Amino acid sequence: MKIGIVGLGLIGGSLGLDLKAQGHEILGVSRQATTCQTALDKGVVDRASTDLSLLAAAEIVIICTPIGAIAPTLAKLVPHLQTETIVTDVGSVKQPIVEACTYLWSNFVGGHPMAGNTNQGIHAAQTKLFTGAAYVFTPTEKTPTALVEKLASLARSLDTITYICPPEVHDRAVAWISHLPVMVSASLIQSCLQESNSQVLQLAQKLASSGFCDTSRVGGGNPELGMMMAKYNRQALLRSLKQYRQNLDEIIIQIEQENWDNLEQVLEINQQARPKFLN
Template sequence: MNIGIVGLGLIGGSIGLDLRSRGCDVFGVSSRQQTCDRAQARGVVNDASIHLSLMAAADVVFICTPLGSIEPIVRDLVPHLSPNTIVTDVGSVKTPIVQAVSSLWPNFVGGHPMAGTAESGIDAAVPDLFVGRPYVLTPQPQTPAAAVDRVEEIARLLGASVYRCSPLDHDRAVAWISHLPLVASATLVAAGVREGDRDIVNLAQHLASSGFRDTSRVGGGNPELGVMVAKYNREELLRSLSIYRDCLDEFISDIAAENWQALEHKLKLTQQARQNYKL
């Protein structure tokens, strides 16, 4: 199987490493020749180019670029594709992407591998990044079944656990477990900065340990990613943030009223509820 990858960063590079090791021929496109050279040197791809024409031989093309680039890249890619080529993406928001790209290419299957690290770029690519991780496919009723099955086959080849749902259901779910945590994490860091006593801020920065590290990690990530998920999943993010704010107000009220019994009850419920998430 010939696999094309547009965007040779962490996700695209990791897909390339795994699929090459499983017998696929992999061709990559990047906007930077330096990245293309590095991808070939690392064995991520058989061949790489800055030109989308390299995708002409691909059976399946993965678009592994930032959300804002997916639609324009597919628009430029279409002239180079054969009619049977399957196109899929790895974007973390699905509804607007699936709507836009499906109108450009009927053989499009929305996808989102739920895996990653804090690193980025081609040198961050690692083998087995997707093993045991969820891989969501978001076909529409008119999406060709054979195309969906082929992308699922590849996702399983990567070792992922495949889920199928509608684009909207995907976006509502990831708003809770990915996009809301990003904003909550960022506001945690922002709140600490607002402490008026700079000596206390300095002390807190030196005392910070695993609790602060874990809860602030996603808020200290790539700002472009944060803006893109807010822009493309705005409605669902605002909905989850509103409910989160209501919950936060309830905690504030309990603490202000010294209602320790109510606070303990809430914490017991969250302790139990967290066990339902497959972390």
């Protein structure tokens, strides 16, 4: 199959490597000629160009740009596509993208391969990045089932575990397990930095170990990515954040009122519930 990839970074490049290895013909488009050359040198793509017209022959196009560029990229891509070409994306938020993109192209299916690491760019591209990862597709009520099946089958060929659900269900789910943790963790680092007693702050920095390290990890990650999550999944994230604040307030009240039995009960429920979130 001829597969087009727009945006040859960590995700686009890694998809290219694995799909090309399976025998697909990979057509890659990047804004930068140097990235195109690197993609060719690394064996990520068969052909590369800075011009979207390269994708005229593609049966499937995967848009792997940053979230904000997905719909604008599709708008520029549309004049070059054949009527039956399926377009998908890899954005970590789905509802606003699916809304904009299905309007531009009826054969669009939102996608979200849930893999990655802190590296960026074509040089970070690696084989088997997606092995064992979740890959979510988010058709609307109008999306032809055959398109979803074709993409899901391609995703499963990368040894991913595929899920199919409406865009808003995806966005609410990732708000809980991905975007809320970033804000919770960011607030932790922020609050520690407010300590006005320098002896306490310095000792805290010395004594911090695995508990602090783990709880603060995602809050100390890529600032642009964190901001983008909030920007594009604003509604679902605010919903989760407000529920979170309510639970935090309940814990504060239990400690203020010294309801130790209640607090221990809450912590027991958590201890029992957490394994359901670990696969």
